[in-house]
Amino acid sequence: MSGPAGRARPSARARRADPARRAGFDVLRAVGERDAYANLVMPAVLRERGLHGRDAALATELAYGTLRGQGSYDAVLAECLDRPIDALDPGVLDVLRMGAHQLLATRIPAHAAVSTSVALAREVLGSGPAGLVNAVLRRVAEHDLTGWLDRLVPEPGTDPDTRLAVATSHPAWVVRAFRDALVAGGRDRDELAALLAADNVPAAVTLVARPGRGELAELLAAGAAPGRWSPYAAVLAGGDPAALPAVAAGRAGVQDEGSQLVALLLATAEVSGTEQRWVDLCAGPGGKAALLAGLAAQRGVELEAVDVSGHRAELVRRALAGAPGRWQVRTGDGRELGPAVADGQHPPVDRVLLDAPCTGLGALRRRPEARWRRSPSDVAALGRLQRGLLTSALQAVRPGGVVGYATCSPHLGETRLVIEDVTAGRDDVEPVDVGQVLDRLLGAGAPAGAVTGGYLQLWPDRHGTDAMFLALLRRR
Ligand SMILES: C[S@@+](CC[C@H](N)C(=O)[O-])C[C@H]1O[C@@H](n2cnc3c(N)ncnc32)[C@H](O)[C@@H]1O
Secondary structure, X not given: OOOHHHHOOHHHHHHOOOHHHHHHHHHHHHHHHHOOOHHHHHHHHHHHHOOOHHHHHHHHHHHHHHHHHHHHHHHHHHHHOOOOHHHOOHHHHHHHHHHHHHHHHOOOOHHHHHHHHHHHHHHHHOHHHHHHHHHHHHHHOOOOHHHHHHHHXXXXXXXXXXXXXXXXXXXXXXHHHHHHHXXXXXXXXXXXXXXXXXXXXXXXXXXXXXXXOOOHHHHHHOOOEEOOOOOOEEEEOOOOHHHXXXXXXXXXXXXXXXXXXXXXXXXXXXXOOOOOEEEEXXXXXXXXXXXXXXXXXHXXXXXXXXXXXXXXXXXXXXXXXXXXXXXXXXXXXXXXXXXXXXXXXXXXXXXXEEEOOOOOHHHXXXXXXXXXXXXXXXXXXXXXXXXXXXXXXXXHEEEEEEEEEEEOOOOOOXXXXXXXXXXXXXXXEEEEOHHHHHHHHHHHHOOOOOEEOOEEEOOHHHHOOOOOEEEEEEEO
């Protein structure tokens, strides 16, 4: 191909940033400058620049890999700089981080990683910063990541969590929270490294064939492989899921198998008497509601989906458009449902799914920047909301009915502690052993080691799903 770049003299070409690195850098800047989500910005940038195939794959790998590895790379860069890392211009820091990612975590030859980073810096920042980028990345290139780790956090005498935090690029508070959750979930703390490493491997795209609308066979015929746990799941090897006719028509959707299991387990738990109404109390954007709607329709039950955000309620309407049976979506605060049922203004409910707003720490594989956006104070603030919503759900469900409390976070402050606080001293609520419900649903095909103390806790490294938590509670 002979475009303008092909005709350029080598020196001029070396000065120009290549389009994949420029795209990766622009995504990093959008994330840093305006709190954008990388997985929403990246497709738009690729489309706008006409990047496909290898260029698109490289741009995506560079941006997502840099965001994931930022914790490790910043620790290395701090050693190579003659000033505090915070004193750097944010654009310079992003070029350095992306350069460090190429040097420490990809097979890109060191000379190419440095020269392309310098060209990028010159194009977007000017020649002064380009000189700094050149000097710093040459220092980074002196060791591989393990070599740097040995220098930064020598093993003997170092708190193992600190080393893991730097080595796997997680905030230290997240490492500690995962360790506590692992131990509470009956796993060995030595497994922490595997769990953290799993967060740095992008998740496969899993689809759900929505009952009453789509068939698993259609997804398998399109090249997807059957899922491991959910009878409705299919895993795509690659490509754009939106391009599949079943997804475009709403017969199937993109949904992690952990999320599918949560909806299926709530629907499988025993409930006494006749059922008429299920509520999805925090339904946006509607993944679980779409699965529940199909299951509810099979039993002649109505599904009511609620979300406090009008925009997210609209997304639920879109997810449910074309769903069988009776369903309705409304915008509202889930904390008002319990009092409304108690006042007789809303009929009692047979099953409530409370897929609570949470830190999302169990889904870090999918959101490259998410681990840096959260802080321990989020756990406290969300905890108050989670407790309020669970109190309301338990008030809304009729005696003999079941509440499923789920989070896509394994943080104990969002899982067990919420359940224990809200149910303490209440004799009208009994725990349902999720292990027994899982056996009824999947029998020998159930994920091993997923239930401790009656709670479901899935793990990315062990089960290949997001780290979903589920507690089932029955009103006596
Ligand atoms: C974890 S997401 C739910 C995901 C959804 N179940 C799915 O599978 O697609 C939590 C949702 O709770 C909603 N939410 C937050 N506070 C709420 C409240 N007080 N009442 C109802 N919904 C709320 C958020 O807008 C968000 O859409």
